[in-house]
Amino acid sequence: QVQLQESGPGLVKPSGTLSLTCVVSGGSISSSNWWSWVRQSPGKGLEWIAEIHHSGSINRNPSLKSRVTISVDKSKNQFSLTLSSVTAADTAVYYCARLTTTMVLGDWGQGTLVIVSS
């Protein structure tokens, strides 16, 4: 069973850049799966951010596209998210997840809370 673990700073200053990493264990990030980021805030519920395939194919939420970078590091079996120009509205629990072969969010990390505040 694949396991995912998010890590990154829990506090980011407004206008700064949020950077998170998801380490994958129990499976290879170079498998046929896609890998995704989802966030959850009290005000906006669950929001899909972006997803990536190890081949380099990427899909991004159009509402966040200009601020989102997603990447894969095969050597470390992990993938990462950066979100630039953050505001308080980006405060949320951020989850990484693996898509199943049927392209739904099948395995999730435990989530990491990121607060945007000075």
Next chain:
Amino acid sequence: DTQMTQSPSTLSASVGDRVTITCRASQSISSYLAWYQQKPGKAPKLLIYKASSLQSGVPSRFSGSGSGTEFTLTISSLQPDDFATYYCQQYNRYRTFGQGTKVEIK
């Protein structure tokens, strides 16, 4: 953007009740609809995909139906472990979640 609207927002029910949650899409999404269960402090858990396919390991009391723009999640006999928040999510184009339905104890 495809908007997803769930109803009701909150549902009060008792153990053994049959429970139905509705999810409507702002445009047709074919059968590209998933349902998730989330408990406080935990990540969502996949229950149903492709509108009606039960994820492996999920109890058969959970079922999904619908296509196009209207979908339902049914719990045939509510169990104590089922009190949680349920989300629908379309994956026809990008991914959008509904706002959630909290199933609470009556």
